[in-house]
Amino acid sequence: MNVVEVEDLRVHFSRRRGVTVRAVDGVSFTVAPGETLGLAGESGSGKSTVARALLRITDPAGGRVRIGGRDIAGLRGAALKTFRRQMQMVYQDPYDSLDPRMRIGATVEEALIVRGLPAGQRPARVRELLERVGLPAALATRYPHELSGGQRQRVSIARALGVDPAVIACDEAVSALDVSVRAQILNLLKDLQEDSGLAYLFISHDLSTMRFAADRIAIMYLGRLVEIGTRDQVFGAPRHPYTQALLAAVPVPGARRTGPRVRLAGEPPSPADPPAGCAFHPRCPLAEEICRTVRPELAVKRGGQLTACHLAPEPERDSEVTP
Amino acid sequence: MTAAQPTEPRVRDGLRRAGRSLLRDIPALVSVAVLVLLVLAAILAPLLAPHDPMRTYAEGLTARGAPVPPGGEFPLGTDPNGRDVLSRLLYGARVSLTIGVVANGLATVVGVVAGVTAGYFGGLVDTVISRITDMVMSFPILLFCVALISVTGPSQRNVVLVIALVYWTYLARVIRGMVLSLREREFVTATRTLGVSDTRIMVRHILPHLVPAIIVYATLGVASSILIESSLSFIGVGVPVPEASWGQMVDDGRRYYEVAPWLLFAPGLCLIATVLAFNLAGDWLRDLLDPTAPERR
């Protein structure tokens, strides 16, 4: 059974004068235990909002989210707190995600307090958690400002692990780090996954990180998924022009370019006023008449991945499986 | 950075920094010294005062019934009731400091609780608290205090309550603003998604970040509270006679300035020195603890 099941998730932000921004507009995906789903897209595509809605930091406007088999909509009070242990998040900014006035040990311990662990057992567990993320236990008495960016992200991970979650969302969790440190953190995440079957929702705009970290990849554009498939499907033979453009912009080792070279021009349109039809059509070099009027739905295309594009080649054989 | 060495406690670090900065800042050093002396004078008033501050001495009035000038038995002279001015000043320090500190302490507690609650929860709670502060702040402070006391009757307790009732709004507004931005910090979100309760987040994660601002505003607030108290006493709705209070002593002085100008100077100088010392100390703390703290009125 999947640990995360998202069906038609919608998140709206209302601005003044009655303008509603559909930050997430009908997104569906699943994450299996022990799996890493990568969620990629430009800034403003709504990928962080998806994670925030899953964690109930932001309340969804519609759709269904099941974490660990449980529908999280409408959870309140104690039930909400219990749910929150199921899913945790590691945040982008290692300088702001730890309370600067709290010692590392106390920060990690807070997760244990939430779980109701008796005070006597906590110090040992804190040490254990710190060591599990590759930090010396002695760091427990330090303050965040005494730690490096990589060390802080390790603390964030330790804090998340403290409540024993089934899934962790990593929202640009390594983007702020140096390349060498980034690899260490990614390896740590992989090790933890192998040990305990954790699932990750890995959010990044950086495709080379994505290629390293994700088993499956979903590409978001203006609040909607435009392509979702295995890493090899998406990187090896991207079907959506937007994915192709993203890959063309960044050299990703091992990725094969297919079809005409697509270059991304201009800024993505405002999600407050998305274009009619396919939201990508104003920037798409291949756009035809149908793209301007009819919004393409996600469907299986050649190669096996789901792609929301009228022009993507249809599957050659019926036997190709959906991811 | 070696991992094994434990960190210095923050408090000790802070005190050392404070000490160093104090030595470089002469007005601040002087103000802290004045405050220390003042507190000592207030505590030791019964030992230091040469006379009973509330007693009318026969030799405290001249043959024509006027106050005795400074010198001799009464170092700072006597007041129109034949009471010793120096003794009254010392006891007046007690009254001013107590009222200033207690009233402001109350205001701080209420203001912090209201500000944190309004800022953290937002919505209806915030609207209600913010409107209440708007209303209270619409009244000119002194006039409002005077009006409140003129209906509740002057007493030390009422002066304290009235000052607190007015002043909590100022702190509440500042704190609310700070909490609004703290609430959006990632570490607060992270803690909330961990499943930590709102109360614990407010106490463990929000409050510690407010401490520098609270210290600064509380210090400046004592200065304002003492000014209000002395104004109330000057008008005659503050500390009731025969209890000594500096504001009321100035009021005595104003009635006799032709014959006894010292009655005007001694309590006035004490007042301005005290208020200035608190203001200077507050400014110094602002620079030391939280240079970004906004100005207040």
Place this chain on the structure above:
Amino acid sequence: MTGWVLRRIGQMVLVLLGVVTLAFLMAYAVPGDPARLIAGPNADAATVASIRHQLGLDAPLWSQYTAFLGRLLHGDLGTSYALHGAPVAGQLAQALPTSALIAVGGIVWQLLLGVPAGIVAAYRPKSAADRLATLGALIGLSAPPFWVGLLLLYYLAYRFSIFPLNGLGDPLWWYLALPTFTLGLAGAAWYARMTRAQMLEVLRSPYIQMARSKGLRERTVLTRHALRNALTPLITMIGMDFGYFLGGVLIIESVFGLPGVGKLTYDAIDQLDVPIVTGAVLLAAFFVVVMNFLVDLTYAVVDPRVRNRR
């Protein structure tokens, strides 16, 4: 814009209603018996009861409140207890011009003293001039106005007989010089601090550095570019100061013996004349709230971003 103004007016009415309610509760909480006060110490119980009835003091709280509101809408602030039933509104109206004059004078002083001090301090931060201005401002903020007023009276009026001792006379400005100066002093200190902070911020901003790098003369940079931007927020504070100063005149007028709202209130306090005190408080609060609204309105007209805030 219209929607914003309407919403803002709604807010203002709400605050005013709260202010009025607070004032009413305050007046009602008075421990003494106003009827007995009016009747005098020798009146019998029946007289006191009939006066109480006349004043509506025997009605339940709620109906007293609505009656109070109703009268207020007609500009009726009730009748004074002590001044033989004189209408409060009339008393206040009589006293207001004097207080308004003092308040305006105080505002002039605080601008005249405060703004230049702030500019000088900001122009060379940490210089001797800055330190002096900053310390001076702090002393101004710390000095009790009643004491400053008395000192001025003692030296300039009594000892050296330069200024008149008290009251009003001819020429008027001569009699108002000391009171308005005293009133403006604390405000000047405040304005000096605000001006300094604003100027420092503006001088640090990119567009000032741009103006300097264009080779403009320092004086042009200062007056044309910096000053205007730094002072705009200060000018808008003046409106509210007028309301707050109506509170400040309480002390000034009693020190200098001037027949304004402050003196009226000061005398009323002695006689437990609650309607006068309440009326004065309401008057001042009314000015603060309305001025606050006008300031916001000006801002909203000048700067459209304000409308979208809050």
